[in-house]
Amino acid sequence: MTVTTLTPNQVQTYLAEIFPQFDATITHIDRDGATLELPTNERHLRPGGTVSGPTLMALADAAMYVAILGNLGKVALAVTTNLNINFYRKPLPGRLRAEARILKMGARLAVGDVLIYSEGLDDSVAHVTLTYSIPPNSEATD
Amino acid sequence: MTVTTLTPNQVQTYLAEIFPQFDATITHIDRDGATLELPTNERHLRPGGTVSGPTLMALADAAMYVAILGNLGKVALAVTTNLNINFYRKPLPGRLRAEARILKMGARLAVGDVLIYSEGLDDSVAHVTLTYSIPPNSEATD
Amino acid sequence: MTVTTLTPNQVQTYLAEIFPQFDATITHIDRDGATLELPTNERHLRPGGTVSGPTLMALADAAMYVAILGNLGKVALAVTTNLNINFYRKPLPGRLRAEARILKMGARLAVGDVLIYSEGLDDSVAHVTLTYSIPPNSEATD
Amino acid sequence: MTVTTLTPNQVQTYLAEIFPQFDATITHIDRDGATLELPTNERHLRPGGTVSGPTLMALADAAMYVAILGNLGKVALAVTTNLNINFYRKPLPGRLRAEARILKMGARLAVGDVLIYSEGLDDSVAHVTLTYSIPPNSEATD
Numbered sequence: 001m002t003v004t005t006l007t008p009n010q011v012q013t014y015l016a017e018i019f020p021q022f023d024a025t026i027t028h029i030d031r032d033g034a035t036l037e038l039p040t041n042e043r044h045l046r047p048g049g050t051v052s053g054p055t056l057m058a059l060a061d062a063a064m065y066v067a068i069l070g071n072l073g074k075v076a077l078a079v080t081t082n083l084n085i086n087f088y089r090k091p092l093p094g095r096l097r098a099e100a101r102i103l104k105m106g107a108r109l110a111v112g113d114v115l116i117y118s119e120g121l122d123d124s125v126a127h128v129t130l131t132y133s134i135p136p137n138s139e140a141t142d
Numbered sequence: 143m144t145v146t147t148l149t150p151n152q153v154q155t156y157l158a159e160i161f162p163q164f165d166a167t168i169t170h171i172d173r174d175g176a177t178l179e180l181p182t183n184e185r186h187l188r189p190g191g192t193v194s195g196p197t198l199m200a201l202a203d204a205a206m207y208v209a210i211l212g213n214l215g216k217v218a219l220a221v222t223t224n225l226n227i228n229f230y231r232k233p234l235p236g237r238l239r240a241e242a243r244i245l246k247m248g249a250r251l252a253v254g255d256v257l258i259y260s261e262g263l264d265d266s267v268a269h270v271t272l273t274y275s276i277p278p279n280s281e282a283t284d
Numbered sequence: 285m286t287v288t289t290l291t292p293n294q295v296q297t298y299l300a301e302i303f304p305q306f307d308a309t310i311t312h313i314d315r316d317g318a319t320l321e322l323p324t325n326e327r328h329l330r331p332g333g334t335v336s337g338p339t340l341m342a343l344a345d346a347a348m349y350v351a352i353l354g355n356l357g358k359v360a361l362a363v364t365t366n367l368n369i370n371f372y373r374k375p376l377p378g379r380l381r382a383e384a385r386i387l388k389m390g391a392r393l394a395v396g397d398v399l400i401y402s403e404g405l406d407d408s409v410a411h412v413t414l415t416y417s418i419p420p421n422s423e424a425t426d
Numbered sequence: 427m428t429v430t431t432l433t434p435n436q437v438q439t440y441l442a443e444i445f446p447q448f449d450a451t452i453t454h455i456d457r458d459g460a461t462l463e464l465p466t467n468e469r470h471l472r473p474g475g476t477v478s479g480p481t482l483m484a485l486a487d488a489a490m491y492v493a494i495l496g497n498l499g500k501v502a503l504a505v506t507t508n509l510n511i512n513f514y515r516k517p518l519p520g521r522l523r524a525e526a527r528i529l530k531m532g533a534r535l536a537v538g539d540v541l542i543y544s545e546g547l548d549d550s551v552a553h554v555t556l557t558y559s560i561p562p563n564s565e566a567t568d
Contacts, residue, residue, distance in 0.1 A: 053364050054342035061337055080337050081535065082508050082557060084226045084368040086271060088246035088253045103257075103269050104230035108534065109507065109559070111230045113255070113269060115245075127245050127255060129228060129271055131508060131557075133535070195506050196484035203479055222479050223393065224366050224415060226510040250392065251365065251417070273366060273415075275393070368510045370555060372530035372537045387541075387553050388514035395514045397539070397553060399529075411529050411539060413512060413555055 011069050015062075024062055024098075029070040033101040033112070036063045040093060051091040051118070057083065060114040060128035063100035067112055068132055071105050078110070082131040091126075094119035108134055153211050157204075166204055166240075171212040175243040175254070178205045182235060193233040193260070199225065202256040202270035205242035209254060210274055213247050220252070224273040233268075236261035250276055295353050299346075308346055308382075313354040317385040317396070320347045324377060335375040335402070341367065344398040344412035347384035351396055352416055355389050362394070366415040375410075378403035392418055437495050441488075450488055450524075455496035459527040459538070462489045466519060477517040477544070483509065486540040486554035489526035493538060494558055497531050504536070508557040517552075520545035534560055 006014075008026040015022050028035040036059060038044075044055040061080055068078055097117040104111040110132040115124040148156070150168040157164050170177040178201060180186075186197040203222055210220055239259040246253040256270040290298070292310040299306050312319040320343060322328075328339040345364055352362055381401040388395040398412040432440070434452040441448045454461040462485060464470075470481040487506055494504055523543040530537040540554040 052342075053345055053367070054338045057341050057367070058336075058338040080371055082228075082368070082370050083337070083341070084271060084366070084510060086224075086245070086253050086273060086366050087364055088248065088251065103228070103266060106230065109230070111228050111269065113271075124245060127253065127271060129226060129255075129269060131228060136562075194484075195487055195509070196480045199483050199509070200478075200480035222513055224510070224512050225479070225483070226368060226508070228508050229506055278392075278420075366512075368555060370508075370529070370537050370557060372532065372535065387512070387550060390514065393514070395512050395553065397555075408529060411537065411555060413510060413539075413553060415512060 006070055006073060011066055014069070015066070022062065024059060026066055029066060031071050031102070033099065034063055034067040034070055035100070036066060036098045038096045038098070040096060045093060049093055051093065051096065053085075053087060056087070056091070056096070056116055056126050057085055057128070059096055059098045060085065060100070060116060060126075061130065063098035063114050064112050064130040064132065067100040067102050068105070068110050071102060071110075072134070077135045078132045080130060081109075081133045083128060085126055085128045087126045089118070089121065089123060089125040091116070091118035092120050106134070108136070110134060148212055148215060153208055156211070157208070164204065166201060168208055171208060173213050173244070175241065176205055176209040176212055177242070178208060178240045180238045180240070182238060187235060191235055193235065193238065195227075195229060198229070198233070198238070198258055198268050199227055199270070201238055201240045202227065202242070202258060202268075203272065205240035205256050206254050206272040206274065209242040209244050210247070210252050213244060213252075214276070219277045220274045222272060223251075223275045225270060227268055227270045229268045231260070231263065231265060231267040233258070233260035234262050248276070250278070252276060290354055290357060295350055298353070299350070306346065308343060310350055313350060315355050315386070317383065318347055318351040318354050319384070320350060320382045322380045322382070324380060329377060333377055335377065335380065337369075337371060340371070340375070340380070340400055340410050341369055341412070343380055343382045344369065344384070344400060344410075345414065347382035347398050348396050348414040348416065351384040351386050352389070352394050355386060355394075356418070361419045362416045364414060365393075365417045367412060369410055369412045371410045373402070373405065373407060373409040375400070375402035376404050390418070392420070394418060432496055432499060437492055440495070441492070448488065450485060452492055455492060457497050457528070459525065460489055460493040460496055461526070462492060462524045464522045464524070466522060471519060475519055477519065477522065479511075479513060482513070482517065482522070482542055482552050483511055483554070485522055485524045486511065486526070486542060486552075487556065489524035489540050490538050490556040490558065493526040493528050494531070494536050497528060497536075498560070503561045504558045506556060507535075507559045509554060511552055511554045513552045515544070515547065515549060515551040517542070517544035518546050532560070534562070536560060
């Protein structure tokens with residue numbers, strides 16, 4: 001059985017405390033992953049009307065972090081050590097959706113990948129692989 | 143509807159011609175991806191009895207190539223331009239299975255990812271993201 | 285002999301036109317690479333006082349783009365297709381410096397890497413590898 | 427001052443014990459990196475006479491491992507957790523040279539990159555970034 005340590009609302013509240021500028025909405029979270037949505041606006045756009053690469057990377061990073069929180073509980077000190085992103089379709093202005101999947105939740109490293117979707121397109125627009133380092137003295141609390 | 147351009151047998155025969163040393167078996171192939179299996183032996187092992195990293199990378203590379211062949215037909219000149227692999231569980235000696243998924247089949251670039259499983263373990267042991275460059279004058283023939 | 289197609293000032297002016305929010309300064313540019321500096325402020329910081337990952341990724345992406353402009357001339361349509369970043373030291377608040385190096389400037393793909401330094405630390409804090417796709421009908425103009 | 431913990435000969439002997447199939451020659455090693463050379467033969471070649479991708483990946487992996495040994499002493503249990511490779515020029519048959527550079531030698535993770543050169547070409551043919559995990563109970567011995 002899959003048990004969720006924290007609810008989306010609990011994680012959303014926790015993130016608002018530590019990332020006041022975090023403007024994505026958590027729509028799903030369980031031990032295997034998390035889904036986030038981000039309404040893009042002018043500040044996320046590039047010339048030509050496409051969403052900027054850093055916006056996609058930040059969203060993927062947040063989605064993986066949320067998936068780790070959902071799995072481990074509050075781990076404020078987990079840090080990204082590796083991020084690999086392939087951009088293969090042009091995202092449209094509008095809502096983005098990031099679906100994070102945990103591949104390995106280890107004692108020291110968490111590995112996962114994220115598919116990013118753009119409102120109005122069926123296929124994903126970018127794929128991201130991430131590794132987070134879990135600090136040795138991390139106390140999973142909930 | 144998903145149409146397969148080449149059957150596993152056709153691709154297997156084609157690969158045996160161009161990669162005489164190719165010892166993996168294609169067990170599934172369609173427009174969205176391909177599955178390959180590789181029986182490992184002494185030559186693939188590292189001290190400690192684990193399967194070597196280059197064996198996993200070669201298998202993932204072959205699985206993505208087969209998925210492209212299944213999608214495009216014979217494209218002998220497609221070449222890997224980027225491969226990113228995360229190793230997160232120790233594979234056991236025995237059969238490996240690689241499940242390749244096409245994320246984007248473009249005119250110039252194909253992007254996909256591969257999960258690698260080791261016989262006796264439920265969870266995947268490695269995740270690989272690959273980009274292949276499709277030559278401009280590539281004629282998809284079947 | 286290494287000939288620079290565009291001067292730092294010309295590229296800075298060009299970037300200000302197409303990326304009005306671009307706040308890094310180009311301090312060096314030649315056919316082999318480019319150096320950019322970014323003064324960080326509150327908006328780039330994360331809890332704990334460290335610079336956010338997306339800030340480093342955006343800076344690396346810009347540094348590689350500037351290096352391509354320095355090599356090819358104005359190529360407004362070049363787009364990032366792959367970015368891989370390793371974060372291995374905690375950047376301090378203060379100025380960041382990105383040193384981009386062109387590894388391959390091909391007709392269709394440009395590959396390079398970027399080291400990021402943080403004011404007050406001798407060693408680099410992050411390493412980034414990037415691939416840009418150069419559109420087929422790209423006219424290098426200067 | 428840069429002090430080398432192990433000489434190339436000591437590392438070469440150590441590697442021959444634990445990787446009997448290791449056929450590269452260590453030509454340089456210090457605390458900042460290592461250089462390896464590999465004479466390629468039929469077994470490393472692909473249709474069209476180019477050196478196979480897995481050969482380049484295996485060489486890069488070995489070069490980074492040797493650089494870690496040169497830095498830490500014998501750490502038999504260090505394992506690759508991430509490898510990212512860009513292939514951007516076609517290597518020729520003949521000798522390969524891998525130049526590994528340590529970017530971070532941490533207590534838990536080592537990060538570095540490797541440039542691969544092919545005999546007869548001035549420019550590098552591939553760039554590889556690697557992360558190794560250093561086991562917590564690793565005793566650096568020499």
